[in-house]
Amino acid sequence: MKFVPSIFIALMAIGLMTSCSKGGKTVSSTTGWNYNDPANGGFEYNYGYEQQTGPGLVFIEGGTFIMGRVEQDVMFDWDNKPRRITVPSFYMDESEVRNVDYLEYLFWINRVFIESREVYKKALPDTLVWRRPLAYNDPYVENYLRHPAYSEYPVVGVSWLQANDYAAWRTDRVNEMILIDMGIIDGESLKSQLGENNFNTEAYLYGQYPVADGKRPLTKLDDSKTPRRVTWEDGIMLPKYRLPTEAEWEYAATALIGNTMDERMSDRRIFPWNGHIVRNSDKKEQGKMMANFVRGNGDMMGTAGKLNDQGDITVPVKSYYPNDYGLYCMAGNVNEWVADVYRPLSFDDVEEFNPYRGNVFQTKVLDEEGIPVEKDELGKVRYRTEAEKDILNRKNYRTADNINILDGDRSSNIVLGDAWLDNEANTTNMYGGSSNSNMNSMITDRTRVYKGGSWRDRAYWLSPGTRRYLDERESRDDLGFRCAMIRVGKPVQGEAK
Structure with a gap:
């Protein structure tokens, strides 16, 4: 199936803007409340x-x-x-x-x-x-x-x-x-994008852009009909x-x-x-x-x-x-x-x-309200650096899941502290402590498969x-x-x- 915007728009409109869901899924089987009903709070369910x-x-x-x-x-x-x-x-x-x-x-x-x-x-x-x-x-x-x-x-x-x-x-x-x-955002915005003020998916989802400047913005499913941003839950x-x-x-x-x-x-x-x-x-x-x-x-x-x-x-x-x-x-x-x-x-x-x-697991830099603190110079959401990795001084192929598992060893979550030499902290040098300084590995965390x-x-x-x-x-x-x-x-x- 090829990507056809008009069909895509129609499907999304059906899923988001009607008060009925596909297959008759209009009522919650858990609470009995209606889905997509402003009178019941406007909880939206995009069934199907x-x-x-x-x-x-x-x-x-x-x-x-x-x-x-x-x-x-x-x-x-x-x-x-x-x-x-x-x-x-x-x-x-x-x-x-x-x-x-x-x-x-x-x-x-x-x-x-x-x-x-x-x-x-x-x-x-x-x-x-x-x-x-x-x-x-x-x-x-x-x-x-x-x-x-x-x-x-x-x-x-x-x-x-x-x-x-x-x-x-x-x-x-x-x-x-x-x-x-x-029609959720204005196509004219393409002309005004400069530097970090360009459209970024993550930054949009985290509220870094105006709620709506298009002719057909999404609205809250309540009596106010207030324009709202697209969320990931909208699909x-x-x-x-x-x-x-x-x-x-x-x-x-x-x-x-x-x-x-x-x-x-x-x-x-x-x-x-x-x-x-x-x-x-x-x-x-x-x-x-x-x-x-x-x-x-x-x-x-x-x-x-x-x-x-x-x-x-x-x-x-x-x-x-x-x-x-x-x-x-x-x-x-x-x-x-x-x-x-x-x-x-x-x-x-x-x-x-x-x-x-x-895998290198990272976390976004967010404030107390869960909104990114700032974007970088390219307009992207910032992620926390892996400074913890250096502080803990783990040998690369002994690291815990929550830091870095490039080498796949998930057998231990203990902090190794000073148990390893400084030049053993990553796989650039697989033979730390050796008297032969030329014993380096060509296989590092920068080595990728093709x-x-x-x-x-x-x-x-x-x-x-x-x-x-x-x-x-x-x-x-x-x-x-x-x-x-x-x-x-x-x-x-x-x-x-």
């Missing part, structure tokens, strides 16, 4: 809520699958041992984020943060990733991001941190557009766009929904398609490549007159056939960032349901079970990303009952 599919997203019905290696581990890393898990339903971008998508983001930043040029510079992709000492790639430095010939190609040169910033920006723009389409705004977890990405890429009948699975998959080969087996398309990758030494796209994948570098994001979830280029083209912190033994440590490594294979990779990396890692501040010419979103409510689409 169904989450809408946000712009660019595809619904991914969750389930159980065996995450990890499906072929021999030719790299001998032993970091993707097979393990059965369950992934809840969620949403994922149909394709990788395009250059034109990222240029829209840069345009908005340039327009809003006129006096804060550092914000714009921080968001710029590193176009120098294309340079090679012994290759003539300089034209891509100048052209790949901004020339219209590459508008539909995946954005590259974006770090993990930049990808997260883009997802946060996209969340705010989508929710802002929803409120504008519904109007969408959840956050974000990077998918490693488990979500691998589950969506494998797309075993095409290989199941009832609860029986006919075959596992090495790639996002059936079979052990990388060419199309259908009679009409037989022999055509299923992805953009390196076929052999120096063979990036085949022979003139019959190019095998028609991609010397990347290709447009909707090239080749989508997998059984309708997702394009889940193998090849560009690798993709996922949310997880990399650890070789993640598959031994993480939960069986919705596994993820990377998956999928790319135009520079051999077929081995096209398998969704393979995994590699890179510092979250770095970027490459074969590494992009796509966004995901949680599914609230039941795991199947359709009218809630």
Whole structure:
């Protein structure tokens, strides 16, 4: 289902503005009081809520699958041992984020943060990733991001941190557009947004903006009909766009929904398609490549007159056939960032349901009335820093749940105090106290997983079970990303009952 604002508005209007709820749910079975009745206090109950599919997203019905290696581990890393898990339903971008998508983001930043040029510079992709000492790639430095010939190609040169910033920006723009389409806020406000005075979803929900300046504001369900803000309980705004977890990405890429009948699975998959080969087996398309990758030494796209994948570098994001979830280029083209912190033994440590490594629990800085004390220079709600972590001086992989569980050890909540040396307080130095100062680990809390294979990779990396890692501040010419979103409510689409 595609995101259609007019349908979305109609559904919300039915759920919020009528005195009757779907299915005859007009009376509380607990108190006997009427729902959505001004005479009874105006308690609102949006019965039958169904989450809408946000712009660019595809619904991914969750389930159980065996995450990890499906072929021999030719790299001998032993970091993707097979393990059965369950992934809840969620949403994922149909394709990788395009250059034109990222240029829209840069345009908005340039327009809003006129006096804060550092914000714009921080968001710029590193176009120098294309340079090679012994290759003539300089034209891509100048052209790949901004020339219209590459508008539909995946954005590259974006770090993990930049990808997260883009997802946060996209969340705010989508929710802002929803409120504008519904007439709750005035679209003219777009022109006056400057600096920190821009629409932010969290800041709006916490009362940082006027109650209503649109033509059709929501009103309190009482005799006063006083305009009110949209709340999270209304179900109007969408959840956050974000990077998918490693488990979500691998589950969506494998797309075993095409290989199941009832609860029986006919075959596992090495790639996002059936079979052990990388060419199309259908009679009409037989022999055509299923992805953009390196076929052999120096063979990036085949022979003139019959190019095998028609991609010397990347290709447009909707090239080749989508997998059984309708997702394009889940193998090849560009690798993709996922949310997880990399650890070789993640598959031994993480939960069986919705596994993820990377949690750092934070709290918003609120006043006594539960309202954010202030916004930051970007207009975002401030969160408390993790100063407690330094005060307690916990060794990173011995920390308590309420501070940081990047390393997954939740066996102890005790304060370790001075039991560990200062240089052991984080995983940048895994060998604190050693006489050999060079014994440092490359696997830190900044090390993030990426998956999928790319135009520079051999077929081995096209398998969704393979995994590699890179510092979250770095970027490459074969590494992009796509966004995901949680599914609230039941795991199947359709009218809630």
